[in-house]
Amino acid sequence: MNVRTETEKLYFERINKVVHHINNNLNETLDIDALAAIGNYSVFHFHRIMRAYLGESLGAYVVRLRLETAVNLLRYSELPVADVAFKVGYENPTSFNKAFKKRFAISPNEFRKNYNGLIISEESKIKFNAMENLKSLKPKYKNRKTQKAIYAQVLGSYNESAGKAWESVCEFAKKKHLFGFKNEFVGISHDDPNITEASKLRYDACILVSKDVKPEGEIGVQEIAGGKYAVFIHKGPYEDFSKSYECIYGRWIPENNIVLRDTPGFEKYLNTPGKVKPEKLLTEIWVPVQ
Structure with a gap:
């Protein structure tokens, strides 16, 4: 048995468990100690291990996923802003509004009204005639x-x-x-x-x-x-x-x-x-x- 290969396999397996848990539980309290336990890591080293894998701090990763998930909920669901806040793990709408505005320089309500022109760049805006790859818009x-x-x-x-x-x-x-x-x-x-x-x-x-x-x-x-x-x-x-x-x-x-x-x-x-x-x-x- 190749010890290095087995160690590397276990390393990715443990990280995978943590990332999968975060991705599927953004509405829950994501306690660092609990996340470290899921991956069977020491809390003392957990932050550095996850940062090396994710390319950003664990806290930044969670906040980013929560806010980017909120963007899609604001776009494509009819949930009130307060419900969106709770669904992505914020304890109250005020803290959600503050975090959202810090990231996107606009409030959730304003984004919901005008998201195309406010966050999506000019070159990425939707071209309604760009259907050459879709056989039909009737699914x-x-x-x-x-x-x-x-x-x-x-x-x-x-x-x-x-x-x-x-x-x-x-x-x-x-x-x-x-x-x-x-x-x-x-x-x-x-x-x-x-x-x-x-x-x-x-x-x-x-x-x-x-x-x-x-x-x-x-x-x-x-x-x-x-x-x-x-x-x-x-x-x-x-x-x-x-x-x-x-x-x-x-x-x-x-x-x-x-x-x-x-x-x-x-x-x-x-x-x-x-x-x-x-x-x-x-x-x-x-x-x-x-």
């Missing part, structure tokens, strides 16, 4: 069951970092004999590139599996939420996903008064870059709706 509605997936998460520009995540998760699936006819290959782009800086974007490369499997090293296990989804077809390079997302989130959602469910959407890959040309790639974009 199919599908219901699916909650399913288990193995995944690898990476931080960084989606276009540059996703490949590394897929290499890791596919290598693990092959090693554990998890590939079969019913596998689905799914990507979760957690963050909006218009809000989150490129180096901190979170991407999960997921393979849906039916067998029991445990987290190991940098490979985690999560559930892809069931329920109702609006499903769009994107045709073309993955680099053009942003155009399709801009049409869906900037045009289809507001024009149709769509209310989103509080769970991540995802991309389901129907073919692969190694087998077809970029312009022939087909991807389903699954948007969770009420």
Whole structure:
């Protein structure tokens, strides 16, 4: 046994547990001692370990995720601002308003009224005619069951970092004999590139599996939420996903008064870059709706 490899595997496994807990419990009190215990770390070293992995302090990471989650709730839900504050872990609306304004230089109420022109940069504003990659703005509605997936998460520009995540998760699936006819290959782009800086974007490369499997090293296990989804077809390079997302989130959602469910959407890959040309790639974009 390679001791260094096993130690490195355990290192990532413990960090993964902490990050997964934070991502899924932003509405809870995230006590440093409790988080350190989840990863089985000494509190004395925990901050430095997490900072080295995240590229920012743990406190800054939590605050950033809470505020960026709040942005999406303000955009795409009808929750009152006070409820948004509680949902992302603030004890009262006043502290939430203060933190939000410090980050975005605008109050949550003002943002909700005018978010396009106030936070999204001019070059990133939605071009309503940029539909060359979407087959239609009339989605199919599908219901699916909650399913288990193995995944690898990476931080960084989606276009540059996703490949590394897929290499890791596919290598693990092959090693554990998890590939079969019913596998689905799914990507979760957690963050909006218009809000989150490129180096901190979170991407999960997921393979849906039916067998029991445990987290190991940098490979985690999560559930892809069931329920109702609006499903769009994107045709073309993955680099053009942003155009399709801009049409869906900037045009289809507001024009149709769509209310989103509080769970991540995802991309389901129907073919692969190694087998077809970029312009022939087909991807389903699954948007969770009420």
